[in-house]
Amino acid sequence: MRAYLRGMATCLTDRALIRLAGEDVRGFLQGLVTNDVATLKAEAPRWAALLTPQGKALFDFLIWADGDAVLLDCEAAEAEALAKRLALYRLRRPITIEPTGGAVHWAAEGTEGVPDPRLAQLGRRWLGAPGAVAAGWTEHRxxxxxxxxxxxxxxxxxxxxxxxxxxxxxxxxxxxxxxxxxxxxxxxxxxxxxxxxxxxxxxxxxxxxxxxxxxxxxxxxxxxxxxxxxxxxxxxxxxxxxxxxxx
Structure with missing residues (x-):
């Protein structure tokens, strides 16, 4: 573990991960969410949202590439509702939309993870095993x-x-x-x-x-x-x- 993380709590417990996998899963999301999923690269997440037809925000999340699958880094309290909303658009496509293990981590500085795609000053973000709860994220944001x-x-x-x-x-x-x-x-x-x-x-x-x-x-x-x-x-x-x- 890097020196700056020793004894440091980094886990954002108010976040959850939803995994989408299956045939043309990126094409499925590409026609639904606000950011480009087709060109999504590993270790370069993107902030996006699912909107109403009028362009109003329903859910916002960070999208991470996971091989051929995609992970949505979303609010834990809204994860079930988001998964259900996405399932409405799935119809008969052979795509799974399920909660998955792991946790979202954050640090205000250092070299672990990648810069938050919204604003570099927000700090670093990465996915990993659950750990000690981070302090300071909400006020920092x-x-x-x-x-x-x-x-x-x-x-x-x-x-x-x-x-x-x-x-x-x-x-x-x-x-x-x-x-x-x-x-x-x-x-x-x-x-x-x-x-x-x-x-x-x-x-x-x-x-x-x-x-x-x-x-x-x-x-x-x-x-x-x-x-x-x-x-x-x-x-x-x-x-x-x-x-x-x-x-």
């Missing part, structure tokens, strides 16, 4: 302005680009069709992302509040871009607000 999970993104409530998916590598605009693609692409090319999920100092909760974290003095809100107010503005968000033009 929030202070970098990165939101995830149903509690923050909502379930069918927030357009995927309003979740900062374009800025954090959660969508491909060249891969072709997927569920919710039409509205997502239209918003991107017309530069019409009018609201953003942002992290802000804890205040009075209101209609735009998605989640509160009193222990960190933070909250997640869904705000109009002209009314971000006291929201945290990490460099990646400042760049997005300054240069909103489509690629």
């Amino acid at each position: 929030l202070r970098l302005g990165v939101t995830e999970g149903v509690a923050e993104l909502g379930s069918g409530e927030t357009l995927w680009l309003e979740c900062n998916a374009a800025e954090l590598g959660g969508v491909s605009f060249t891969k072709g069709c997927y569920v919710g693609q039409e509205n997502t692409a239209r918003m991107h090319y017309r530069s019409t992302v009018n609201r953003r999920l942002v992290v802000a100092p804890l205040g009075e909760a209101g209609k735009r509040t998605r989640a509160t974290y009193p222990e960190f003095g933070l909250m997640v809100e869904h705000r109009r871009v002209e009314d971000l107010g006291d929201a945290l503005r990490p460099a990646w968000l400042e760049l997005a607000l300054a240069e909103p033009a489509a690629e």
